[in-house]
Amino acid sequence: MYNRRSFLKITGMGIAAFPALGLAFYTRKLISQSYAGTDSKPPPGQYLTSWVGNTFAGKGENGVGRWVQDEIVSLMVTPDGTVLTASTWDEAGRCTGLYKDGDTNVHCLMAEGEARSHSWGWGTAGTAVMVVENAIFISTTSGNLLQFIWSKLGDIQSVIRYKNYVKTGLAVAMTGNATALAILLNNGKVQIRQPHDMQLVSTFRVLGATKFLDEPKGKSPFRLIAGVGIAMDSKNTLWILHAGQIQHFSMAGKQLPGTITGIDKATAISIDKNDVMLVCDNGPSQQILSYALSPTPKLVGRFGILGGLRAATPGVMKPTKFFALRGAGRDAAGNLYVGMCFGPNPNSPVVIRSLNPQQQLRWEVSKYAWVTAFCFDPDSDGKIIYGPESIFSYDPDKAPGTGWQTQAITLDAVRYPDDPRIMGTNACSTELRHLQGKRLLYTMGQTGGGYELYAFEASPSQIAQHVGRIEGGGFACFVDAQGGVWQGQTPDQTIQYYAFDQWSKNGAPLFHKPQHYSIPELFTHITRVHYVDAQDALYIGGYTAEKSKKSWGLVGAVIARYDGWKKGHRHFRWMAEMPLDGHDLPPKSFDIAGDYLFTIAVFPTQGKDSVVTIFRLADGVRIGTISPGESVGSQSGWTDMIHAIHALQRENGQYLIMVEDDARGKNIIYQWSPPPHT
Numbered sequence: 001m002y003n004r005r006s007f008l009k010i011t012g013m014g015i016a017a018f019p020a021l022g023l024a025f026y027t028r029k030l031i032s033q034s035y036a037g038t039d040s041k042p043p044p045g046q047y048l049t050s051w052v053g054n055t056f057a058g059k060g061e062n063g064v065g066r067w068v069q070d071e072i073v074s075l076m077v078t079p080d081g082t083v084l085t086a087s088t089w090d091e092a093g094r095c096t097g098l099y100k101d102g103d104t105n106v107h108c109l110m111a112e113g114e115a116r117s118h119s120w121g122w123g124t125a126g127t128a129v130m131v132v133e134n135a136i137f138i139s140t141t142s143g144n145l146l147q148f149i150w151s152k153l154g155d156i157q158s159v160i161r162y163k164n165y166v167k168t169g170l171a172v173a174m175t176g177n178a179t180a181l182a183i184l185l186n187n188g189k190v191q192i193r194q195p196h197d198m199q200l201v202s203t204f205r206v207l208g209a210t211k212f213l214d215e216p217k218g219k220s221p222f223r224l225i226a227g228v229g230i231a232m233d234s235k236n237t238l239w240i241l242h243a244g245q246i247q248h249f250s251m252a253g254k255q256l257p258g259t260i261t262g263i264d265k266a267t268a269i270s271i272d273k274n275d276v277m278l279v280c281d282n283g284p285s286q287q288i289l290s291y292a293l294s295p296t297p298k299l300v301g302r303f304g305i306l307g308g309l310r311a312a313t314p315g316v317m318k319p320t321k322f323f324a325l326r327g328a329g330r331d332a333a334g335n336l337y338v339g340m341c342f343g344p345n346p347n348s349p350v351v352i353r354s355l356n357p358q359q360q361l362r363w364e365v366s367k368y369a370w371v372t373a374f375c376f377d378p379d380s381d382g383k384i385i386y387g388p389e390s391i392f393s394y395d396p397d398k399a400p401g402t403g404w405q406t407q408a409i410t411l412d413a414v415r416y417p418d419d420p421r422i423m424g425t426n427a428c429s430t431e432l433r434h435l436q437g438k439r440l441l442y443t444m445g446q447t448g449g450g451y452e453l454y455a456f457e458a459s460p461s462q463i464a465q466h467v468g469r470i471e472g473g474g475f476a477c478f479v480d481a482q483g484g485v486w487q488g489q490t491p492d493q494t495i496q497y498y499a500f501d502q503w504s505k506n507g508a509p510l511f512h513k514p515q516h517y518s519i520p521e522l523f524t525h526i527t528r529v530h531y532v533d534a535q536d537a538l539y540i541g542g543y544t545a546e547k548s549k550k551s552w553g554l555v556g557a558v559i560a561r562y563d564g565w566k567k568g569h570r571h572f573r574w575m576a577e578m579p580l581d582g583h584d585l586p587p588k589s590f591d592i593a594g595d596y597l598f599t600i601a602v603f604p605t606q607g608k609d610s611v612v613t614i615f616r617l618a619d620g621v622r623i624g625t626i627s628p629g630e631s632v633g634s635q636s637g638w639t640d641m642i643h644a645i646h647a648l649q650r651e652n653g654q655y656l657i658m659v660e661d662d663a664r665g666k667n668i669i670y671q672w673s674p675p676p677h678t
Contacts (some may be wrong), residue, residue: 038298038579043614043624046675047633049667052385052392053237053369056104058664059633063090063108063122067664068367069094070346073127073224074173074268075339077329081354083337083525085248085327086129088120088141088222088348091370091637091662095121096129096138098156099352102363109136111146115165117138118142122389123657127213127305128174132181132195136160139171141222141562144600145198153215166198173230175238180251182229182238186213190238206255207591209242217325223423224344227267227282233275233293246279246297247345260297260510263289271327276300278336280325284414286310288328288338303328303336303359310415315391315408315462319353319361323409334361342389342413346370347427349409367665368404370394371427371446373641374658374667376648378481379434379508382656386432388443389421393460396656396671400631408462410441419466422454428452429660431642433483435500439464440483440509446641447553448475451485457509467508470498480531485511488529488540494518495529495538520562522575525549527556528642530592531565537573538565539592547577553586553642555599561620576620579613581605588639589631591657593648594615600639600659610636612645612657612670626657626670 056066069090076084083099090097103550110116111123114499119125119140126146128139136148152158168191169345173184176195183191188209214223229241229614236250237256246260246269264283271277277291285309290301306309311321324342331337336359340452347370354362368390377384385392385404389411395403395432411421420442431442441454441464456462475494483500490496496514504510519526520540526553529542541559543549547557561573578586578599587599597615605611608627613620628636636659639645644660649673657670 011046031467033483037603038613039583040579040606040611040613040625041374041626043626043672045672047626047629047670047672048400049629050395050396050403050630050669050671051661052404052658053372053376054367054385054664054666055102057150057363057632058092058661058666059635060106063110064106065092065633065664066104067092067094067666068104068105068350068352068365068663069097069369070350071344071348072326072339072341072350072352072369073339073344074129074229075327075329075352076130076270076441077331077337078131078154078331079143079273081331081335082131082156083329083354084129084136084350085339085352086126086138087344088125088127089348090121090125090665091346092664093121093124095119095125095522096136097367099155099365101177102152102365103156104365105160107157107160109148109160110162111165115144115162128183129176129540130176130181132176133178135163135195137174137176137181137195137198139172139174143168143170143204145171145183145193147198164198164499168193168214170213172224172228173231173241175230177232177236180232180236181571182230182232182251184228184240186211186215188242190230190240190249190253195343195455199338201328202252203609204249204592206242206247206249212242213541214341227265229267229269231269231271231277233271234273238629239269239271239293242277246277258293258297260291260572267325268327272376273332276330278303278328278330280328282325286322286325286414288322288325288336291318291451291669294623303338303355308414309412313460313462314412314457315410317406317408319355319364320359324413331591332501333357342421343410343423345423347372347388355632368406369660369666370623370662371529371641371660372662372667373429373644373646375430375432375646376656377432378648378657381390382648382650386430386441386657388428388430389443389610394669396650396654410456411463412463412465415463415646416465422464429641431479431643433479433481434501435509438503442479442485444477446519448473448477448642451477451479453509455503457507458674465507471628474476475527476529478528478530482533483509486529486531486538487514488519488526489516490563492516495526497531500611515542517565518539519571520560520570522560522572525556527554528590530590532592535563536566537563538559539590539597541578541590547592549587553588554585554602555590558599559590559615559620561617576618576622579605579622579625581611587613589642589644591643591645591647593647593655596623598645598646598647601640609634610639610659610661610668612659626672628668632661632668635663636661636668
């Protein structure tokens with residue numbers, strides 16, 4: 001998952017942090033020096049560019065722009081109401097984000113010199129963040145403590161300059177004030193350092209502490225083993241969350257009275273100016289607990305609706321329905337700030353909310369896509385969109401980026417703790433089908449290999465439960481309109497079709513035994529299949545004897561249409577050569593809607609990102625191309641999912657074409673209105 005291409009320039013990272021060296025980094029300079037790609041021209045009619053899945057458009061050059069980052073590992077809140085987050089990964093390097101009044105900082109924080117090369121995100125990928133006066137501290141995944149100087153405290157657009165770093169070891173939490181900085185390390189030790197120069201003052205070990213982070217092996221991400229946190233009160237004593245309890249210590253490491261126990265699943269703690277502790281309880285309550293610490297800890301309040309997402313209509317979003325709690329804090333005015341993220345995991349939704357003391361929503365920012373391709377509900381005329389663990393409404397008539405709203409989170413991590421979507425296995429594309437009165441969600445990984453299946457609970461619940469898996473199929477997998485699964489890469493070198501049968505008594509989908517079809521002689525290698533029931537046509541992507549394979553996981557050099565496929569009198573209709581991008585590669589993905597077939601390129605083509613090429617279904621003729629518009633800065637990341645594009649024709653004739661944009665955490669939607677008889 002972490003061995004991925006980046007939106008960052010080579011000059012933005014040191015060599016130690018490079019993704020796969022077999023791929024060039026994304027820069028227009030590099031692309032312009034390579035193969036230019038197939039010529040492009042706009043299609044007839046008009047189109048505009050919108051997006052779904054991130055509060056912000058992500059416009060801007062590398063290291064510049066507004067977007068909500070890919071994950072939250074931890075967060076802290078300043079007295080003026082600025083939220084600072086730490087994360088181990090953001091595709092475009094925004095590993096530490098600042099959020100205030102519904103806005104976010106435009107310029108990413110960047111280390112300099114040697115520290116820049118030690119971790120992802122210009123050296124800032126981290127597990128903890130802290131603000132002390134005008135200094136920002138980040139504990140990084142490489143075990144560094146970075147110090148930045150904030151030129152105008154509280155102004156998230158003011159200059160934040162890198163100052164220095166020291167080596168501390170891998171940290172999991174951090175707290176501090178003007179006199180001391182306390183860092184909880186992964187080995188259970190606490191370091192006390194001077195804030196102004198980060199010099200070590202003393203160290204002590206937390207009794208009974210074990211390792212908190214499962215450190216990566218190879219390319220796997222950091223994983224939190226259990227809830228952990230550290231906070232400092234006004235008396236300069238420390239409160240440390242570990243092993244399901246919160247212990248009280250002096251700065252010298254002496255354990256003090258006041259241990260807090262009995263919390264179901266504490267994940268983070270913070271202390272406000274009044275020595276009131278907030279504890280994120282990620283157990284069944286899904287609430288933020290409030291403890292008065294003096295004279296002895298006492299539970300004095302709860303924030304959020306009991307049960308979180310499970311409350312009222314399960315899954316439906318409300319400002320006080322919390323989930324996946326990663327951190328919380330209060331500002332000097334008593335406003336509450338809550339950060340939510342499953343895992344932590346960059347594929348997870350990220351939601352940051354601010355509520356006033358009466359628990360009314362002040363603002364919210366969010367991100368729902370990373371290595372994620374959303375899909376349209378086929379019965380919604382394009383007005384309902386599904387992600388792996390989310391449902392959105394979409395209004396195509398609203399201004400770009402404003403037409404989407406989150407309706408529900410479909411993942412209940414409390415009731416279904418083994419759901420594959422919770423930690424790192426939901427980097428995927430989605431398909432939604434209505435089958436015999438029930439909804440079935442299909443998800444497929446970035447590189448294929450079968451479908452995970454999720455069935456929704458009885459209405460009105462919006463929670464989906466993992467109910468099975470369809471194995472195999474390689475890259476050539478497809479779900480047709482009837483819920484059947486096609487596989488074009490099989491051990492017996494046939495095309496197989498698993499028709500949907502019925503629902504079992506336990507609510508699992510059942511499929512018929514596969515039908516087998518021979519591979520057309522045209523192809524030496526099949527990489528995609530797509531069946532259109534209304535035409536009884538199978539569209540096959542792949543390679544021929546004349547046009548051989550160039551790289552893994554692509555659509556292929558050609559797509560061919562065969563009519564009468566199921567009826568048994570297969571008829572070759574046409575073959576279309578696929579366009580080539582700026583690296584001389586054919587497209588990564590294609591989809592079909594109405595009268596057209598749409599492909600999406602991996603790399604920029606003729607200086608344009610993520611080019612969508614449109615083909616007429618009747619004869620396979622290429623009629624034009626679409627690329628990101630000014631509303632998203634005319635930019636997108638590389639496309640590298642086998643089902644990275646979804647298309648739908650609306651009742652009014654308009655086409656919606658939705659494609660992944662991992663670079664800045666969203667899906668782009670093109671709204672294309674072709675003239676009649678194009």
